Amino acid sequence: xxxxxxxxxxxxxxxxxxxxxxxxxxxxxxxxxxxxxxxxxxxxxxxxxxxxxxxxxxxxxxxxxxxxxxxxxxxxxxxxxxxxxxxxxxxxxxxxxxxxxxxxxxxxxxxxxxxxxxxxxxxxxxxxxxxxxxxxxxxxxxxxxxxxxxxxxxxxxxxxxxxxxxxxxxxxxxxxxxxxxxxxxxxxxxxxxxxxxxxxxxxxxxxxxxxxxxx
Amino acid sequence: xxxxxxxxxxxxxxxxxxxxxxxxxxxxxxxxxxxxxxxxxxxxxxxxxxxxxxxxxxxxxxxxxxxxxxxxxxxxxxxxxxxxxxxxxxxxxxxxxxxxxxxxxxxxxxxxxxxxxxxxxxxxxxxxxxxxxxxxxxxxxxxxxxxxxxxxxxxxxxxxxxxxxxxxxxxxxxxxxxxxxxxxxxxxxxxxxxxxxxxxxxxxxxxxxxxxxxx
DNA sequence: GTATCATAAATTGGCGCCAATATTGGTAAC
DNA sequence: GTTACCAATATTGGCGCCAATTTATGATAC
Numbered sequence: 001x002x003x004x005x006x007x008x009x010x011x012x013x014x015x016x017x018x019x020x021x022x023x024x025x026x027x028x029x030x031x032x033x034x035x036x037x038x039x040x041x042x043x044x045x046x047x048x049x050x051x052x053x054x055x056x057x058x059x060x061x062x063x064x065x066x067x068x069x070x071x072x073x074x075x076x077x078x079x080x081x082x083x084x085x086x087x088x089x090x091x092x093x094x095x096x097x098x099x100x101x102x103x104x105x106x107x108x109x110x111x112x113x114x115x116x117x118x119x120x121x122x123x124x125x126x127x128x129x130x131x132x133x134x135x136x137x138x139x140x141x142x143x144x145x146x147x148x149x150x151x152x153x154x155x156x157x158x159x160x161x162x163x164x165x166x167x168x169x170x171x172x173x174x175x176x177x178x179x180x181x182x183x184x185x186x187x188x189x190x191x192x193x194x195x196x197x198x199x200x201x202x203x204x205x206x207x208x209x210x211x212x213x214x215x
Numbered sequence: 216x217x218x219x220x221x222x223x224x225x226x227x228x229x230x231x232x233x234x235x236x237x238x239x240x241x242x243x244x245x246x247x248x249x250x251x252x253x254x255x256x257x258x259x260x261x262x263x264x265x266x267x268x269x270x271x272x273x274x275x276x277x278x279x280x281x282x283x284x285x286x287x288x289x290x291x292x293x294x295x296x297x298x299x300x301x302x303x304x305x306x307x308x309x310x311x312x313x314x315x316x317x318x319x320x321x322x323x324x325x326x327x328x329x330x331x332x333x334x335x336x337x338x339x340x341x342x343x344x345x346x347x348x349x350x351x352x353x354x355x356x357x358x359x360x361x362x363x364x365x366x367x368x369x370x371x372x373x374x375x376x377x378x379x380x381x382x383x384x385x386x387x388x389x390x391x392x393x394x395x396x397x398x399x400x401x402x403x404x405x406x407x408x409x410x411x412x413x414x415x416x417x418x419x420x421x422x423x424x425x426x427x428x429x430x
Numbered sequence: 431g432t433a434t435c436a437t438a439a440a441t442t443g444g445c446g447c448c449a450a451t452a453t454t455g456g457t458a459a460c
Numbered sequence: 461g462t463t464a465c466c467a468a469t470a471t472t473g474g475c476g477c478c479a480a481t482t483t484a485t486g487a488t489a490c
Contacts, residue, residue: 038472048445053473054272061273070451070472085366089308092367096307151300159370253442263475268443285442285481 017047018055025064025075026161027129036065036073063162078163086163090207093156094140095200097147102196104146110192116142117184124177139184146191180206232262233270240279240290241376242344251280251288278377293378301378305422308371310415312362317411319361325407331357332399339392354399361406395421 021041024030041052060067066076116139123132137157144153183206190199236256239245256267275282281291331354338347352372359368398421405414 039470050443050445057269057273058276061276072472082366085364088364089367089370092308092311093304096311149300149303151297152304155304155374254440265473265475286483287442 016055017041017045017051018058020045021055021059022064022161023130025059026133030075032075032077034075036075038072062158083163086159087208089159090156091204093152094144094203094207097144097149097152098200098203099196100148101143101146102191102194102199104148105191105194109142109146110188113139113142113188113191114185117181117188120184121181124174124181136180143187143191176209180209183209231270232256232260232266233273235260236270236274237279237376238345240274241348245290247290247292249290251290253287277373298378301374302423304374305371306419308367309359309418309422312359312364312367313415313418314411315363316358316361317406317409317414319363320406320409324357324361325403328354328357328403328406329400332396332403335399336396339389339396351395358402358406391424395424398424 021030021036030036036056038049038052038056041047041055042049045052056065056067056073059065060073064076065073067073116135120132120135120139123135127135137160140160141153141157144156147153183202187199187202187206190196190202236245236251245251251271253264253267253271256262256270257264260267271280271282271288274280275288279291280288282288331350335347335350335354338350342350352375355375356368356372359371362368398417402414402417402421405411405417
């Protein structure tokens with residue numbers, strides 16, 4: 001019956017339920033297609049019914065879960081077409097500000113990026129899936145920030161969640177994770193060398209990588 | 216006391232409250248800064264308390280209204296910086312697929328666009344603010360559709376709502392409305408002439424126009 | 431006359447109950 | 461033995477009440 005089994009050992013939960021469900025979807029704890037029964041979530045996250053409903057409504061607005069009236073909510077099944085399209089959008093947005101990123105890069109910001117890239121590498125070895133995921137986010141966020149468009153940074157963060165509903169499959173092989181880590185450093189190199197074209201090339205490659213991989 | 220006065224003569228309302236509030240914000244009936252008291256909205260749209268709250272929560276997620284805990288919700292006050300940034304994002308996204316639009320344009324699609332452009336012109340004279348707004352949306356949607364990226368069309372529709380919180384000020388002079396109408400036709404001309412560069416130039420001009428205008 | 435505090439009114443927001451609907455399991459008929 | 465129908469159960473989702481917090485008002489002291 002209950003589609004949600006795994007109990008994340010919760011202490012006294014103070015955080016927002018939406019975030020918690022989001023994390024569990026992003027980390028693959030709630031696989032695509034899973035029916036999210038309100039009673040299960042209520043118990044799983046130790047919260048009330050209205051909180052669960054608000055979270056589900058928000059996530060369905062974000063297209064992360066699908067809502068079938070009188071049937072319930074289930075984790076969205078990402079289709080390949082949409083995934084490719086969103087990838088294209090990310091390439092468009094992130095390469096568009098590459099020139100600005102090169103222009104705005106200082107030795108300070110490059111040092112910060114190096115730190116974040118290294119932190120990502122560390123988390124590959126020692127961190128949880130979530131920590132690893134967030135380390136990746138932090139790096140890209142800091143990089144994008146150099147573009148000088150805060151709204152763009154936020155937007156990319158948003159649409160990033162829109163297809164990475166299957167993040168596990170993206171990062172499933174260690175080889176690919178390590179390749180991503182190396183690419184981070186290569187991007188910083190391009191930034192240091194003030195080579196905007198190379199940076200664009202690397203960004204496009206980096207984003208499309210998970211999608212273009214043969215099954 | 217009550218910040219919301221105007222009563223839109225409602226019959227038996229069957230539609231979603233979120234859409235109704237959204238429309239009233241977009242059409243300027245609920246100006247920026249207006250406090251959205253739950254009781255007022257309840258009466259205004261003839262709906263229940265939970266419906267109002269769900270609508271307000273959704274709109275705050277979309278950044279259209281701001282939420283102050285224990286104080287309430289109010290229509291978001293758009294700041295110039297964000298407006299400029301979102302404008303830049305739109306230019307990036309919409310010009311990025313200009314080549315594809317030129318490549319995919321058929322005589323059929325051009326005829327459809329002509330129709331929509333003419334419909335926009337009609338609504339300038341005879342339509343309501345909402346009809347006019349939606350006619351504009353329909354034209355740009357159809358144009359973007361030629362880019363072949365459905366996710367991008369949806370995304371642009373979304374971020375479009377994010378700054379046009381002051382649509383009234385955008386369209387306040389008839390001269391500018393008519394200029395927009397002419398630009399629509401010029402875009403179609405460029406499409407017909409297979410001139411992608413000119414199309415990009417026109418799109419950038421068309422989007423930035425409302426923002427660049429001197430006060 | 432003005433500032434401050436206490437009291438009262440209003441508004442937000444959390445919580446639980448109950449009706450409507452879908453699903454499952456059992457039973458009977460063919 | 462299989463299928464169709466019906467009853468029982470479980471789940472969703474709408475609705476209203478009440479506590480907590482904030483804001484407005486009026487009275488009192490300086």
